[in-house]
Amino acid sequence: MNKTFEEIFAEMLAEKASKAELSELNSTSKVSIWRLLLQVVSFVIYNFQLAANLHLQEIRDLIASQKVFNLRRYRNEALRFQYGFDLQPETDKFKSTYEDNGVDVIATDEQIEASKIVKYAACNRVIENSRSKIVMKIAPADLDGVFTTDQMEAFSKYIEEIAPAGDHVTIINYLPDILNFSFKIKYDPMVLKADGMNILTAKYPVQQAIENFLKNLPFNGELSVQKLETAILDVDGVIDLQTLQIQSKWIDPAQNGYGIYQPINMAVIPVSGRFKIEDFTGLQYIV
Template identity: 80%
Template sequence: MDKTFEEILAELQAEKEKKAELNGLDSTSKTSIWLGLFKVIAYVFFNFMQAANLHLQEIRDLIANQKVFNLRRYRSEALRFQYGFDLINESDQFKPTYEDNGIDVIATDEEIENSKIIKYAACNRVIDGGRAKIVMKIAPAILDDIFPAQVMAAVAKYIEEISPAGDHVTIINYLPDILKFAFKIKYDPMVLQADGMNIITAKYPVQEAIETFLKNLPFNGELSVQRLETAILAVDGVEDLQTLQIQSKWIDPAQNGYGFYQPVNMSVLPASGRFKIEDFTGLQYVA
């Protein structure tokens, strides 16, 4: 149901041409009565289709946002969290006010927006010990940071209050996974220096390409080794590439910090939802 007004009018005219008894209706004048009627009819059909498409989209939106807790709903609820605001009694909606010296103050749009501190969220369903649970990964606007304990206590209480009884939700608030690599890069000495610096711009385009690649990954997005290699090979001055090693490590609660580096053979999902690079010493340039 995506026809244009012109397409509908053309179909009406085509149907007229099939009727021999209407051959006399052949005037192309702008004031032609039959053409005017066709335009009115086409306009009615066109507006009906537009209204039908709008109604269909509204139905789709209602279905997508229905009050059924699925992974998409959990993610949207995490992003909706307002730090410093409480829920209305017997409701999953936040109060539009906050208390100041015993007085309820109506929050401004800016205060409400600033209270939405969870900027990244991703949810997965996993089986742990034969029991299904929801793993919710969250992060603040600055991806290298994590939320402090008092914030996490508020988030945990909020999720507990809005989630259905019986759902087991684990909230992940980890520092970024650390990515470590070793690449041997054949470079063009007319464009790059032996340390990878661009001769003209004095920048390090391979490093920038890797950082841009990670930045463009969606939160909790899978890192593909092949796609990372493609991003490096696209850098001006890079002629060839050999991947020697790619590893990552993440926060391991059992060790109260980062665990040991693990090899990345083809792809990997970050335990924290995102990656971080501590250094670029693994880049080797050969002419």
């Protein structure tokens, strides 16, 4: 319903012309009473249309901006966190100022951006002991690192303040899961050396392929053993591949460190949200 005033008035004229009982209203004057009445009615309809469209847009904006907490919003809220900034009273919006020696200072764009320390986040809903909870995994820009105790205290308080009452949120701030493997690789001696180094580039393409495969996994993405094998087989100079073993270990809070390695049969999602490789001694090259 987006008609112009002229279109509405033209429709009124056409409807009037279709009524034989109104044929006596035939004055051609632009200021005739009947024509002015139609113009007034057309103007009222046109303005009602504008008001209806405005109301509809307001409803759409309210629907689009409603803040129902789902997994996507939990993730977005984690990425929105600003370390060092407090929330405005009774809102979920961060202050744009900070206090320096008793004086409120307007934060620069660079300071605001630097305060957004959570660069990776993923959320899942799990059932534990017949109770539903949100598991939120987060990581800094340096995927090999973790957040400090001070940073986690601030982040936990932030999530506690914005989360709906009744939601149980567990925050995972772990060092990367460690991936360990043993592959027997049949190689082409015209392309690779016995230690896997490319003859022309002096680089180690199998190691690079594995590292690139892990980098391309989304945060908290599933590692597929078959897809990892395919990435290795696509390396120039690799003829065939046998997977002897592939396993991973992750931070176990009960042990105050990493647990023992667990085999990966087909695929696995890292507990910390990402993987790390400590060494490539599990690569065996055969002719």
